[in-house]
Amino acid sequence: MPTFDFDLFVIGGGSGGVRAARMAAQRGARVALAECAELGGTCVNVGCIPKKLYSYAASYADAFTESEGYGWQFDSPPRFDWNVLKANRAKEIRRLNGIYRSLLEGAGVTLIQGWAQLADAHTVQVGDRRCTARHLLIATGGMPFVPEVAGREHVVVSDAMFDLDPFPKRLLVVGGGYIACELASIFNGLGAKVTQLQRTAHLLNGFDEDVRQFLAKEMGRVGIDIRFNCEIDMITRLDSGLCALLSRGQRVESDAILYATGRVPNTQGLGLEAAGVELDERGGVVVDKHYRSSVPSIYAVGDVSTRQQLTPVALAEAMAVVDALFGAGPRTLDYEFTPTAVFTHPNIGTCGFTEAEARAKFGKLDIFSSEFKALRHTLSGSGERTFMKLIVERKTDRVVGLHMVGPEAGEIVQGFAVAMRAGATKQVFDRTIGIHPTVAEEFVTMREPMPG
Numbered sequence: 480m481p482t483f484d485f486d487l488f489v490i491g492g493g494s495g496g497v498r499a500a501r502m503a504a505q506r507g508a509r510v511a512l513a514e515c516a517e518l519g520g521t522c523v524n525v526g527c528i529p530k531k532l533y534s535y536a537a538s539y540a541d542a543f544t545e546s547e548g549y550g551w552q553f554d555s556p557p558r559f560d561w562n563v564l565k566a567n568r569a570k571e572i573r574r575l576n577g578i579y580r581s582l583l584e585g586a587g588v589t590l591i592q593g594w595a596q597l598a599d600a601h602t603v604q605v606g607d608r609r610c611t612a613r614h615l616l617i618a619t620g621g622m623p624f625v626p627e628v629a630g631r632e633h634v635v636v637s638d639a640m641f642d643l644d645p646f647p648k649r650l651l652v653v654g655g656g657y658i659a660c661e662l663a664s665i666f667n668g669l670g671a672k673v674t675q676l677q678r679t680a681h682l683l684n685g686f687d688e689d690v691r692q693f694l695a696k697e698m699g700r701v702g703i704d705i706r707f708n709c710e711i712d713m714i715t716r717l718d719s720g721l722c723a724l725l726s727r728g729q730r731v732e733s734d735a736i737l738y739a740t741g742r743v744p745n746t747q748g749l750g751l752e753a754a755g756v757e758l759d760e761r762g763g764v765v766v767d768k769h770y771r772s773s774v775p776s777i778y779a780v781g782d783v784s785t786r787q788q789l790t791p792v793a794l795a796e797a798m799a800v801v802d803a804l805f806g807a808g809p810r811t812l813d814y815e816f817t818p819t820a821v822f823t824h825p826n827i828g829t830c831g832f833t834e835a836e837a838r839a840k841f842g843k844l845d846i847f848s849s850e851f852k853a854l855r856h857t858l859s860g861s862g863e864r865t866f867m868k869l870i871v872e873r874k875t876d877r878v879v880g881l882h883m884v885g886p887e888a889g890e891i892v893q894g895f896a897v898a899m900r901a902g903a904t905k906q907v908f909d910r911t912i913g914i915h916p917t918v919a920e921e922f923v924t925m926r927e928p929m930p931g
């Protein structure tokens with residue numbers, strides 16, 4: 480039996496890697512984790528956490544305006560200081576980096592700072608240090624992808640958006656996915672004039688069609704100039720900023736151009752292929768249902784391998800690997816009812832299938848939907864509207880899709896996701912007593928399916 484320096488060597492200190500390292504160490508495994516940057520990965524440093532903080536910052540703009548309908552008056556208009564927000568965010572992220580470090584150290588994980596490369600199926604090289612491990616876990620996440628375009632050197636990706644200097648008064652966003660929509664909403668709320676370009680006719684590929692259309696309407700209503708079926712041919716720098724020449728011959732001038740055109744797995748330079756690890760066409764690690772790669776000692780979790788690039792999915796996959804290696808044994812995850820939110824203004828919250836997916840999978844459906852102005856906006860003066868939709872499999876009465884565009888949709892849908900995971904039927908929803916007056920009660924009071 481060969482002896483190894485460690486039972487588990489984790490490459491990557493983001494959500495999945497830290498969770499796996501900490502939980503494995505707590506179960507008595509000898510664990511090392513290598514990270515070349517700050518602990519916490521994309522989520523903590525340049526993703527979910529700063530994004531949500533900036534989303535809160537943007538929401539104050541509406542709150543100040545809307546409060547006047549409730550009797551609040553300001554002697555002078557509120558003023559936004561971008562530098563204060565950046566500094567406070569940076570301080571909070573440093574605090575979180577520190578917490579990640581102490582959680583790992585507290586669990587007894589050996590932290591190694593540096594770029595790790597596989598030497599073989601059980602050996603990792605980090606700088607001068609060579610370590611062997613019984614199992615290796617690749618948790619290196621992903622990175623933004625920018626397509627080839629003339630003038631590409633002038634654009635920024637989401638990683639840079641939290642520290643832009645100066646604040647972009649005019650922002651051009653390319654893409655119609657999660658990141659493009661969230662950052663368009665945030666910078667619009669913070670006071671930028673935002674133009675968003677999407678190459679197809681709809682935002683948010685993969686979301687329910689009604690949700691996509693409703694969100695586009697709401698984003699347009701608050702002043703985001705969304706242009707569909709539109710791409711950039713060329714970008715040039717002018718004295719007054721950047722100029723994007725669009726495929727339809729139009730020009731858009733801006734202070735910054737964000738490309739949010741998807742993310743690709745971080746697998747370059749890790750020595751994976753030399754170690755025999757199979758990669759897919761996106762460069763992601765191919766894994767089986769227990770997250771094991773084509774090399775039996777090497778596992779992968781999170782954005783480096785998964786198709787659902789979401790922090791909670793990486794955490795769940797990491798726990799499954801730890802259970803397989805140091806716990807009760809292998810188990811599989813069910814991805815079908817993964818809830819997700821898009822922190823646009825208003826938010827999207829969604830769980831289960833879109834109407835089109837449900838129709839293809841289940842056949843006959845009953846669709847319930849509602850669009851209304853929330854009570855809050857009767858006095859606020861805001862034109863914001865809320866949209867909710869339930870998709871029910873007619874044969875079993877099970878609620879197989881639940882979608883919302885509206886305030887706190889992420890918070891609301893998280894609760895309903897438990898019911899959906901438990902297989903709740905429409906009858907269970909109907910028997911559930913609402914909480915009045917809330918926006919969420921609409922989900923348990925929709926009685927009449929849409930005709931047809």
Ligand code: NDP
Pocket residue numbers: 626653654655656657658659661677678679682683684710739740741742787788789819820821822
């Ligand atoms: P997405 O895959 O969500 O969206 C990419 C967008 O870019 C799409 O609109 C796509 O268009 C467009 N696009 C792709 N290639 C090109 C190109 N060559 N030229 C022009 N447009 C292009 O990626 P994101 O970068 O927004 O986010 C990556 C992932 O991160 C998300 O899928 C999500 O899983 C995760 N994420 C989750 C968040 C959350 O949970 N709230 C927040 C942020 C990210 P088309 O629709 O035509 O394909």
